[in-house]
Amino acid sequence: MSEYRFQTGEKTILPMERASVFFDGIFSQPRLQHPEGVAIGPDEWVWCSSENGQILRIAPDGTSIEEVASTGGFTLGLAFEGDRALFVCDLKHAAVFRLDLATRRLARFTQPGIRIANYPVLDARRGRLLVSDSHAFGTPGPGVWAFDLATGAGELWFAETLDFANGMALTHDGAALLVLESFGRRVLRIAIGAGGKPAGAAVLADGLPGVPDGIAIDDQGQLFVGCYEPSRILRISPDGTRVDVYIEDPTAHLFAHPTNIAFFGSDLFTANLGRWHVTRVRTDTAGRPLWQLV
Numbered sequence: 001m002s003e004y005r006f007q008t009g010e011k012t013i014l015p016m017e018r019a020s021v022f023f024d025g026i027f028s029q030p031r032l033q034h035p036e037g038v039a040i041g042p043d044e045w046v047w048c049s050s051e052n053g054q055i056l057r058i059a060p061d062g063t064s065i066e067e068v069a070s071t072g073g074f075t076l077g078l079a080f081e082g083d084r085a086l087f088v089c090d091l092k093h094a095a096v097f098r099l100d101l102a103t104r105r106l107a108r109f110t111q112p113g114i115r116i117a118n119y120p121v122l123d124a125r126r127g128r129l130l131v132s133d134s135h136a137f138g139t140p141g142p143g144v145w146a147f148d149l150a151t152g153a154g155e156l157w158f159a160e161t162l163d164f165a166n167g168m169a170l171t172h173d174g175a176a177l178l179v180l181e182s183f184g185r186r187v188l189r190i191a192i193g194a195g196g197k198p199a200g201a202a203v204l205a206d207g208l209p210g211v212p213d214g215i216a217i218d219d220q221g222q223l224f225v226g227c228y229e230p231s232r233i234l235r236i237s238p239d240g241t242r243v244d245v246y247i248e249d250p251t252a253h254l255f256a257h258p259t260n261i262a263f264f265g266s267d268l269f270t271a272n273l274g275r276w277h278v279t280r281v282r283t284d285t286a287g288r289p290l291w292q293l294v
Contacts, residue, residue, distance in 0.1 A: 013235065014247040014284065019254055022046065022269060022280035023062045030067045031276065032056060037088070037119075038214075038271040038278060039078040040264045040289040042101075046278060047086065048271060049075030055088055055099060055106070058278065069106040071097050077119030077167070077214075077260060079129065080291040081149065087129055089117040096120055096131055096147065109152050114145050119214075119260070121168045121177070122290065124149075126196045130157065130177060132165035140164070144179065144190070158190055158198050167214040167260060169290075172221065178204065180212040180225065187212070187223065187240065204240035214260035216268065218287040224261060226270055231255035233270070233281070247281060254279055263287025 023046070025032020035056075037049035045057040053071040055078075058064070073092030080086050086099040087109065096117050098109040109129075110117070116134035123130050128146045133156075135141030144165065146157035158177075163184030170177055177190045186206035193199025210227030212234070217223055221238035224246065232248035232255065249255035256274035263269075265288075268281040 012245045012248050014281070016247065016249060016254065018282045019247060019249070019279055021254065022278045023058045023065065024277045025065060026276040028065050030054060030056065030065060032058075032065060032278070033276060034273050035259075035271040035276075035278065036074075036076045036273050037078040037260045038262050038269050039080060039086075039260070040262050040269070041080055041086070042083040042289075042291055044264070046262075046264075046269055047078055047080075048278060049078060049088060053090065053092070055086070062280075069099055069104060071106065076117070077132075079120040079122050080289070081122055081124070082291050087120045087122070089120055089131065091116060096129065098152075110145075110147055110154055111152070113154065113156075115141075117145075118165065119167050121170055122149075123170060123174070123196075125174050128196070130168065130170075132162075132168050132179060134164045134166060134182075135162070137164070138183075140183075144168070144177065146196075158201070160201060162188070166212065167226070169215045169217050169223075172217065178215060178217075178223065180215055182211050182213060182228070185210070185212065187215075187225070187236065189240075205236050205243055208234060208243060209245065210234060213258070214271070216261045216263050216287055218263060218283075218285045220285065222285065224263075224268065224287075226258040226261040228257050228259060228273065231257055231274075233258065233261065233268070262289065264289055 076089040144158035147154035164182040191199040214226040223236040235246040256272040
């Protein structure tokens with residue numbers, strides 16, 4: 001793997017006034033408890049995961065919340081397969097679940113093997129789901145798994161050691177997979193070659209000023225990264241040579257250990273593992289939900 005250093009901006013890009021609580025779930029029914037995952041569904045609702053296995057969705061205007069299903073575990077990252085299905089990673093079950101959006105039937109999708117199924121990415125071009133495996137806290141290990149969308153059959157796709165693989169995103173052209181290593185504090189770019197196999201990995205940006213967790217890409221190819229600590233969002237240039245603190249909450253209340261993040265137009269939504277709400281940022285850019293890109 002190659003090493004690549006970046007320049008860090010001297011000031012935060014956006015003021016905190018551009019961020020607000022989109023939905024406060026501390027007293028809601030059902031309650032939104034320490035959400036890790038967030039994704040915009042084809043229904044344009046904001047979908048979230050929670051610490052007690054719930055799969056929840058919040059109305060587009062932020063006025064109501066609904067429990068759609070529950071794994072009974074601890075749900076993490078989310079990925080939509082268009083309007084057909086939602087894939088959900090679960091920490092307790094060490095598995096990915098599939099929610100049929102038409103019937104709302106929830107079933108385990110993967111067989112045993114993956115250790116910490118953290119974040120799923122739909123690779124529709126190749127008919128598969130890519131899933132990061134965080135391996136173990138404090139113990140780096142492989143890697144990224146690939147599961148066939150039709151059968152659920154899977155294998156370890158990227159077997160190199162990663163330092164807590166977490167959020168991921170496909171580049172818009174589908175030519176590479178970007179993987180965040182939380183404790184490595186870097187973004188790894190894995191080229192996808194012939195037959196969909198890994199074709200070499202390089203560090204896109206390292207030494208990040210924070211513990212990276214979730215990632216989203218805007219329409220210009222800029223990377224936005226939710227940092228678990230400190231509570232901030234980073235912006236990384238497409239080539240990885242510049243990293244700025246995009247917006248930050250020094251009190252860790254409006255942003256409270258943000259994890260997964262998701263664009264819907266000029267709005268960027270963040271889950272906050274440290275509290276009970278979803279935050280919305282009025283950005284100076286725009287991005288699309290991942291199901292619109294495949």
